[in-house]
Amino acid sequence: MAFSLRSELTIPRLLVAATFFSACTIVGLFTSSFFRVLPSIGMIGMAATGLTCFLLHGQHYQRTNRSNYLPFLLIFLVHASAGVLTSSARIGEYIRDLVLQLPFLVLPLAFWLLPPLPTRNLRFLWLLLIGTTALAALLSTGNYLLHFDQINEMYLRSKVMPTEPDHIRFSLLVTLSVAAGVCLLAHRSVVGKGAMGLWALVICLAFYQHLLAVRSGLVTLYVMAVVALLWLVFRTRQYQQALLLAAGLVFVPAVSYSLFPTLRNKSANTREDMGQVDNTASANNYSLVGRVYSYKVALEVVKDNPWFGVGRADIEPEMALRYQRDYPNIRPNFYIQPHNQFLFSAVAFGLIGLVVFIVGFYYAGLSVWPRYAPLLLAQYVIVTLSFLVEYTLETQIGLGYALFFILLALEGQKPVPQPEGEWRPV
Template structure:
């Protein structure tokens, strides 16, 4: 029975199915507001495909080292074990969190069980990311032009233009798309007219990032550009390309600031925000001020619960108690959880849980060092920068974005049975 099934569900067909489910996950990041279940369909499909492939053909292909995948399970276990500290009134919130974190259990195992996706499939998936991001940016720009004055005014009130997904995650997708596009072009994975089109999309997305004017996305974009500049100077010694990139680092922000009212207004809003930090009551009206005080409150919680935290489900009431005690001028509707993934984890799971989270999350990147993996490095850098200002992993889209593209980059590290004659995106 198994042998006859294996002749139908061949490895090549199962890899096509896995690629399809990867497309579901990727597209689901952009359609969450009206097709929320699509990423879950993709993840469950990946898990089922990986399991079937392993059971039918596991003896016929070499799996990569489990050290690239299994450490992610630590993060799920940390969340699951926090139930030991959860109060009875917050069990429902604990259950929702465990369900939210299931991708850390499902996706790494699925990718580990599968044989390597062909380089062509990997390249198509990365190009799909760039194309979808470009289309979403085009639609967002069209909406901006239709509501020009209204949206420009929003930027003075710490708001931004509508995007799909939310503006923070979308800005990170834009930076990742630019980074991936440059890597594909540098390795000649796209040539001819396709390369010219890709260059156009990359340049447009770089300018769009300034039009969108989300601080975390802009910081990630320029950090990646500086890393690329250092690589060109010290590693490859391509001084002409380095000079062109350095010129772009000066000209692109200068041109963008002169052309885009959104960037001008975001800059003015940020300066005003920073100037209000000392006034506690300003947390009721200014987003940056609110974040600063959320950090202070979170540190108080960590000080009182240093080793194992208060449990993920009890963060909100524990933070509220200390807001009321230490900062009574801040109204309850403006209490926010700490916008920093590391600090958030320390509050929820204590310093022990934070350490386990760091090991589980970063081990895959460290385990392949010093192998060449520019896409993996780009995603880790972008995600780490976002961790400093957001609790990125506490939403379905944020977690899906972070984990899926790390695993997709790791896919390029898998050993292939025969040389493919082209760069495996990694």
């Protein structure tokens, strides 16, 4: 029986299955409102494929260093251990959180158990990300043109155009797609007419990021551009390309600001928002003001529970108590959880839990350093910047986006039995 399965479920076939389920995960990030289960199907399929491949063929290939993958499990264990502090009334919330965090248990094990995906499969998955992001951006732009005046006015009220997924996560996907496209082009992974088409998508997505005008997306895009500029100047000494990129950093925002009312309105809204920070009641109407007060409230919770936190499930009631005590002018329906992943983790798990989280999440990136891994670096930079202004890992789409593309970039680090003669996206 085992021999029959082994002959049918060969390693090449299982790698095709792993690529298919990875594709499901990528596409599923864009279907959260109408096919929410697709990313879960992809992740479960990846886990089943990895386990099957290991059980049937584990003796025929060498798995990569587990230190790149197993530290992610620490994050799941931190969430699981918070059950000790969870109040009986919040057990249901605790269980929901454990289910949400399952990818930290499932995906790293799946990628660790699998042999390396072929380079062409990795290239396909990154191109799928770029193509799917471009399609979603096109649909979003079409909707914007159909509701031009209405959507432009929304930007003056701290709102943005509808996107799939939500605008914060989508803006991060746009930046990662631009970075992935540039990496593939720089390493000649796509040539000929395909390269021309990819350049067109990258440029269009860069302009679309300005049309979308989400602060997180714009910051990550320009930070990645500055990182690329420094790399070209100090590492590769490609001064001509660096000069072209520097010109683009001036030209693109200037043109975008003149062309896109959304960007102008978002700029005006941000200036107005920042001017209201000293007025506590403004947290009821201004998003940036609300975030500032969420940080102040969260720091008070950390002061009272410095070592082990209050537990992930009890953040909401604990924050509400301090909102009521310290900021009575803020209405209950505008109480928000701290929009900072590090601060959120400190509130939930204390400073000890925060340290464990940082080690678990960043160990893979540090273990690869200083080897060349531009896609891994890009994803870590993008996600870290998002951590500063969002609790990215506390939603299904945010967690799936952050973890999956780190693991996909790590896949390019796996040693292959025979050199393939081309760059493995990493």
